[in-house]
Amino acid sequence: MRQDRAIRTRNLILESMASLFNEVGYDAATIAALVERTGLTRGALYFHFASKEDMARAVLDEAVTREGLSPQAFKLQEWVDLGLLLAHRLPREPILRAAIRLAVDPKARRLFGTRWPDWVALGRELLTEAKESGELLAHAEPAAVSRAFVGAWTGVQLVTEDLEEKLNLSEEIAGLYELLLPSIATPAVLAKLDLAPYRAERLLRKSCGQETPEHE
Amino acid sequence: MRQDRAIRTRNLILESMASLFNEVGYDAATIAALVERTGLTRGALYFHFASKEDMARAVLDEAVTREGLSPQAFKLQEWVDLGLLLAHRLPREPILRAAIRLAVDPKARRLFGTRWPDWVALGRELLTEAKESGELLAHAEPAAVSRAFVGAWTGVQLVTEDLEEKLNLSEEIAGLYELLLPSIATPAVLAKLDLAPYRAERLLRKSCGQETPEHE
Numbered sequence: 001m002r003q004d005r006a007i008r009t010r011n012l013i014l015e016s017m018a019s020l021f022n023e024v025g026y027d028a029a030t031i032a033a034l035v036e037r038t039g040l041t042r043g044a045l046y047f048h049f050a051s052k053e054d055m056a057r058a059v060l061d062e063a064v065t066r067e068g069l070s071p072q073a074f075k076l077q078e079w080v081d082l083g084l085l086l087a088h089r090l091p092r093e094p095i096l097r098a099a100i101r102l103a104v105d106p107k108a109r110r111l112f113g114t115r116w117p118d119w120v121a122l123g124r125e126l127l128t129e130a131k132e133s134g135e136l137l138a139h140a141e142p143a144a145v146s147r148a149f150v151g152a153w154t155g156v157q158l159v160t161e162d163l164e165e166k167l168n169l170s171e172e173i174a175g176l177y178e179l180l181l182p183s184i185a186t187p188a189v190l191a192k193l194d195l196a197p198y199r200a201e202r203l204l205r206k207s208c209g210q211e212t213p214e215h216e
Numbered sequence: 217m218r219q220d221r222a223i224r225t226r227n228l229i230l231e232s233m234a235s236l237f238n239e240v241g242y243d244a245a246t247i248a249a250l251v252e253r254t255g256l257t258r259g260a261l262y263f264h265f266a267s268k269e270d271m272a273r274a275v276l277d278e279a280v281t282r283e284g285l286s287p288q289a290f291k292l293q294e295w296v297d298l299g300l301l302l303a304h305r306l307p308r309e310p311i312l313r314a315a316i317r318l319a320v321d322p323k324a325r326r327l328f329g330t331r332w333p334d335w336v337a338l339g340r341e342l343l344t345e346a347k348e349s350g351e352l353l354a355h356a357e358p359a360a361v362s363r364a365f366v367g368a369w370t371g372v373q374l375v376t377e378d379l380e381e382k383l384n385l386s387e388e389i390a391g392l393y394e395l396l397l398p399s400i401a402t403p404a405v406l407a408k409l410d411l412a413p414y415r416a417e418r419l420l421r422k423s424c425g426q427e428t429p430e431h432e
Contacts, residue, residue, distance in 0.1 A: 159336075175364055
């Protein structure tokens with residue numbers, strides 16, 4: 001019971017600090033503002049995290065996530081799912097947004113690095129398996145495609161958030177896959193891929209609603 | 217003569233401040249650091265710019281540039297040239313890098329907005345002309361493609377700058393066009409497009425080396 005509450009408090013702290021990173025940037029996010037926002041004492045905060053730096057590291061540790069991902073007939077579908085799941089979750093989860101914000105902040109980047117290399121590696125892994133299964137066109141190079149896609153995904157998120165029109169990130173990312181996949185996938189596989197923006201919601205419901213959850 | 221020197225001094229100030237924005241972020245970039253970096257007096261700085269805010273606005277004013285662009289047989293080639301030119305110039309020009317840095321900084325974005333809407337509009341304009349000339353596939357929608365590309369371009373720049381490997385932005389952006397264009401261009405036009413990473417250098421030489429420069 002007490003442990004449950006401790007986990008919830010830790011999450012509250014991390015989410016609140018992530019929101020501050022998003023709103024004012026790493027440098028201007030202070031423990032004083034966090035105290036005000038959470039209503040917790042400094043003692044309570046420091047029980048869970050040693051410092052602001054510690055919180056930034058915890059944010060980044062949650063950035064690379066396979067949550068909701070499950071085995072599919074095509075490895076390329078799993079690669080697509082990875083990006084669709086993140087697009088669905090990011091507008092709902094300040095911690096994921098903060099991980100990008102910290103990555104594009106010069107000071108935070110110097111202190112903590114980014115998780116882009118991990119995302120690129122994860123994508124490359126899935127694309128390499130897809131290639132070995134004959135799902136990719138001959139010239140498609142897993143490392144280069146994964147790198148381009150991690151960049152493109154990040155930038156589409158940043159620009160989508162900024163533009164006036166009320167854009168939906170899941171739709172924008174699905175559109176990005178539609179543009180990229182004809183250059184990557186063999187036609188037969190391409191025809192069988194599901195690029196629907198709302199696909200992620202279904203995947204997450206499946207992984208959460210079962211008797212045996214598939215979280216990892 | 218005196219005016220020439222004034223322009224050079226203004227450029228020196230703006231480039232130095234842009235470098236500071238890139239290195240430490242908008243908030244931490246101070247006039248004191250600028251004084252140290254340029255060796256100019258506060259009086260000289262304030263002669264050219266009223267404030268740090270004023271400098272940030274001047275950086276963003278230089279962000280949307282058609283420099284080096286010239287009329288091509290295909291409008292789609294001009295759209296490609298726009299992205300290749302920027303990819304060539306950005307690593308060499310701190311002011312252009314700073315415009316992206318300010319756009320992804322929460323505080324600077326709130327104060328000054330970004331130039332993404334202008335880039336999206338410029339790309340949409342070229343793509344609409346390309347569509348009217350029959351260069352685009354029927355389903356390619358200029359507004360959506362331009363939006364996706366501005367996002368993708370931005371993110372590829374941010375990620376390329378960060379990854380350990382010594383990556384070349386022009387090559388990464390050329391690779392991005394290679395991935396996207398088959399979904400956009402009719403095959404006959406696609407075959408005639410020049411996506412070479414070093415194309416921008418040639419375009420810039422042409423526009424600068426002539427007796428009648430084509431700067432705008």
